[in-house]
Amino acid sequence: MGTRLRAVRRARGLTLEELAHGCDMSTSTLSRLESGKRQATLELLLPLTRRLGIRLDDLVDPVPADPRVRRPIIRRDGMIIAPLAPEHSPISTYKITYTAGAADPPLKTHDGFEWLYVLHGKLRLRLGEQDLILHRGEAAEFDTRTPHAMSAAGGRPAQVISIFNDAGARMHTHTALE
Structure with a gap:
């Protein structure tokens, strides 16, 4: 906390004395x-936060957010779609399993680009x-305004890992209920 207090004071251009x-406290206090040699109390911190224009929370380490992605798997049209990024992430990333024997999907178009990487099996990209x-280890990138469709090949x-923009995410992950 002392390190943060010192950083805010310096950012405001104030000396210890000022x-x-x-x-209304001593410079030594x-x-x-700031050096961590004195226990912080509310009696000391409240005047400091008011004068610096910050909250008490600004002086303590924030609780780190849980980094795990906890979104439901989507099953539709012969695909199992596992989200790999939080819902409002700037990048839509999914692990998609195209099941064997599913009917070939129709060609679709939407704005944006898609990037994909084959983890296992063979992917048919029309x-x-x-x-x-x-094949496994191959990647592709394409403009999704070009008619395209993907399915498993070879029985x-x-x-695959797929990365696409919001329009692509909606196209791949929407369900009949949405």
Whole structure:
């Protein structure tokens, strides 16, 4: 807490003496607070936070957010879609499993770009007039305004990591209830 207090004081362009005087405390008390040699009390901290224009919470380490992504898996149209990023993340990232034997989906278009990487199996990527088979370890990037569709190839599931913009996320993850 003392390190944060010192950083805020310096950012405000105040000396130890100026801040201590403005809070009606001794310079040595403030110095000991900043160096961690004095226990902070509300009696000492409240005048300091008021004078610095900050909250008490600004002086303590924030509780780190839980980094785990806890979103439900989506099952639709022969795909198992596992979100890999929080719902409001600037990047939509999913692990998609295309099940074997599912009907070939129709070609679709939407604004944006898609990036994908094949983790397991073979992925059939129909992209405009092209009909491509991507193997494990291969990647692709394409403009999603080009008609495209993906499915498993070779009689086994294909698993990919897909990254796309919001329009692509809606296209891939919407359900009949939405």
